[in-house]
Amino acid sequence: MPSIAITGSTGQLGRATVTHLLDRGVPAADLVALARTPAAADDLAARGVTVRAFDYDQPETLAPALDGVDRLLLVSGSEPGRRIPQHTAVIEAARTAGVGLLAYTSILNAETTRMQLAAEHQETERLIADSGLPAVLLRNGWYTENYTRTLDQTIEHGALVGAAASGRVGLAARDDYALAAAVVLAGEGHAGRAYELSGPAITLAELAATISTVAGREIPYRPLAPADYEQLLVGAGLPAPVAAIFADVDVQIDAGALEHDGDDLERLIGRPVTPVADTVRAALA
Numbered sequence: 398m399p400s401i402a403i404t405g406s407t408g409q410l411g412r413a414t415v416t417h418l419l420d421r422g423v424p425a426a427d428l429v430a431l432a433r434t435p436a437a438a439d440d441l442a443a444r445g446v447t448v449r450a451f452d453y454d455q456p457e458t459l460a461p462a463l464d465g466v467d468r469l470l471l472v473s474g475s476e477p478g479r480r481i482p483q484h485t486a487v488i489e490a491a492r493t494a495g496v497g498l499l500a501y502t503s504i505l506n507a508e509t510t511r512m513q514l515a516a517e518h519q520e521t522e523r524l525i526a527d528s529g530l531p532a533v534l535l536r537n538g539w540y541t542e543n544y545t546r547t548l549d550q551t552i553e554h555g556a557l558v559g560a561a562a563s564g565r566v567g568l569a570a571r572d573d574y575a576l577a578a579a580v581v582l583a584g585e586g587h588a589g590r591a592y593e594l595s596g597p598a599i600t601l602a603e604l605a606a607t608i609s610t611v612a613g614r615e616i617p618y619r620p621l622a623p624a625d626y627e628q629l630l631v632g633a634g635l636p637a638p639v640a641a642i643f644a645d646v647d648v649q650i651d652a653g654a655l656e657h658d659g660d661d662l663e664r665l666i667g668r669p670v671t672p673v674a675d676t677v678r679a680a681l682a
């Protein structure tokens with residue numbers, strides 16, 4: 398088996414991807430968990446996975462850490478505004494190290510979306526194309542967990558609040574996207590492909606109805622004007638730029654940015670995506 402490395406392996410998507418690779422029978426000896434904080438990957442090391450330090454902000458250390466790596470999953474950085482220098486450093490290191498396949502977690506509809514959050518993904522896709530590296534784009538839609546993360550507050554508040562009106566958002570569990578990444582990394586024939594990965598698209602009112610059913614109490618969807626939603630988020634303690642990004646997400650949901658007709662995710666993982674109700678149930682458990 399070629400050697401497979403995963404960045405952000407101590408994060409939720411990266412760790413789940415490593416776990417799926419192991420579950421699918423990829424030998425631990427063929428896996429390299431790249432971590433900003435290697436000690437946080439001790440559990441992976443205990444399973445026989447090689448752990449190496451890999452901080453996107455330390456460009457000179459990256460190519461040596463990719464020594465012997467054939468396939469690399471670049472999990473997009475988690476700090477909007479910092480991702481271009483970070484991703485540039487990783488792509489350059491991959492080239493220097495002679496990586497044979499670079500997989501990147503991009504955003505759904507990257508070719509057309511106007512979402513503010515997408516700009517760095519679009520630029521990263523361009524950088525990857527310019528690098529000449531064989532690559533595969535995993536254009537991930539929204540995690541259902543983006544909504545279930547704050548489910549307690551939603552239920553306490555008695556309503557799901559947002560700024561989208563009747564737009565629909567394709568939702569799948571984070572673990573579905575991780576499994577898709579593992580399938581691509583361990584499989585063949587993915588170089589040059591761009592996968593639009595998403596679950597069935599639903600409105601936020603439909604999401605609220607699912608939450609209501611699972612929670613056993615009525616949690617309606619309460620749409621606000623984008624500016625009011627942004628103010629609400631600032632009032633709840635979010636930094637203003639982050640609140641603006643979240644409001645923009647909902648405006649773009651209404652523009653269709655997070656909805657995609659297609660079954661790339663189901664086909665890659667070989668089963669239906671995790672039902673939204675299951676993720677809601679897990680969050681409430």
Ligand SMILES: NC(=O)c1ccc[n+]([C@@H]2O[C@H](COP(=O)([O-])OP(=O)(O)OC[C@H]3O[C@@H](n4cnc5c(N)ncnc54)[C@H](OP(=O)(O)O)[C@@H]3O)[C@@H](O)[C@H]2O)c1
Binds near residue numbers: 473538
């Ligand atoms: N599609 C969606 O709905 C959605 C939602 C949220 C985020 N995302 C994107 O998808 C990515 C993965 O999601 P996730 O749920 O796994 O996020 P996460 O749990 O926050 O994990 C992010 C990972 O990136 C690593 N990282 C951040 N900055 C780094 C740096 N400078 N050098 C090396 N590693 C760095 C983190 O390292 P540490 O463990 O050391 O912190 C962590 O392992 C996110 O980073 C974000 O770009 C997508």
